[in-house]
Amino acid sequence: MKQPHVATVASLLALAAAATTAAAVTFDATNSASNTPGGQRFDQAVGLDYAKRVLSDASTFIWNTFNQPSPDDRKPVDKVTLVVEDIDGVAFTSANGIHLSAKYVGGYSGDVKKEVTGVLYHEVTHVWQWNGQGRANGGLIEGIADYVQLKAGYAPGSWVLPGQGRRWDQGYDVTARFLDYCDSLKPGFVAQLNAKMKDGYTDDFFAQILGKSVQQLWQDYKAAIDKDCWHWFINHRQVHQEFTQPLCLNNGCFQSTVGDDNLVPDDTTPSQNNSKPSGSVPGGTTPRHNNSYLIILSIAIPVGITLCLISAIVICALRRTTRSRQQTLSCAAYSEDIEEIQALLLDAVVIRAATDNFDEVNKLGEGGFGQVYKGLLPDGLEIAVKRLSKESSKEYVS
Ligand SMILES: [Zn+2]
Structure with missing residues (x-):
């Protein structure tokens, strides 16, 4: 009893x-x-x-x-x-x-x-979150934390766009968007990954869950999102000027409007570089990027166009005063050239899309003023883009 x-x-x-x-x-x-x-x-x-x-x-x-x-x-x-x-x-x-x-x-x-x-x-x-007994890399730890923030609906407009970034484990928003892609391939992926990270860590966890190496997944992600989505976006933006950036989701691309605009090159500013209190265990979100490139482009392109026009007018005026009618005709031809040049002064958004946001694989070389990238416009036209060094602070298309 x-x-x-x-x-x-x-x-x-x-x-x-x-x-x-x-x-x-x-x-x-x-x-x-x-x-x-x-x-x-x-x-x-x-x-x-x-x-x-x-x-x-x-x-x-x-x-x-x-x-x-x-x-x-x-x-x-x-x-x-x-x-x-x-x-x-x-x-x-x-x-x-x-x-x-x-x-x-x-x-x-x-x-x-x-x-x-x-x-x-x-x-x-x-x-x-589990941290693989301390063996998981910091980029993945921060990426999972940002992934949660993203899924909860609190991703700020300053985050990188889907498809952007240099490495899958770059951390924060870059890794969060990549994890979102992985989770779209197999819902619950992030939960499984975190569960595996209880006892240790290896990159092979990605292959164990999704059947592909993390590097392959990263390549698939870049290929799937960069090209289709950006090209969709560019084509639609010609009609809808209010579109400022594409939102690439699992089931297609959606536009967003003015206010979320943050087309900032993440590739030069790893998110983790921002001020984080010293001595912290994985933690610390950060203000990640700045808009300096956008601002520079928005100033540089109109200034470039204006300079072209002023030069043309000055040259035409000089020729008119000193040369015959025949030479004036050549001035008209010169103006046509200027129109062609203007047509090639492309929107920063288009340039970024055409070069996959200045992806390293599109780099053709490096000159005295900066790096040169190849790009592909939605209409199939190949372009070369010279990205001047920060001191020069301008981008040109040729
Ligand atoms: Zn953190």
């Missing part, structure tokens, strides 16, 4: 313990920088209650993304904390503690509540 009774009590206790574990994760947020402008902005625009809710919502979202319905599948974490601090950088995560920079919050221009939410989804992912 006694034995069964003890067993029953024991199993009841075990059940109670399991239930306690499931419900035991607590979320806490504090602001230790509320005497700074950034800390005050956090209190006004975000708030501790909202932040705590995000920690909880993000955790649930991550468990779903990682396909971890049972607490037994997850990392043994019972508390996730956020501290808003007067630190540099953006944020970092150490063990189960997330540290958010009040300076970053204070200096952010745009929807700061949405930005902080996205940063928290990224950082909470670091709390829950």
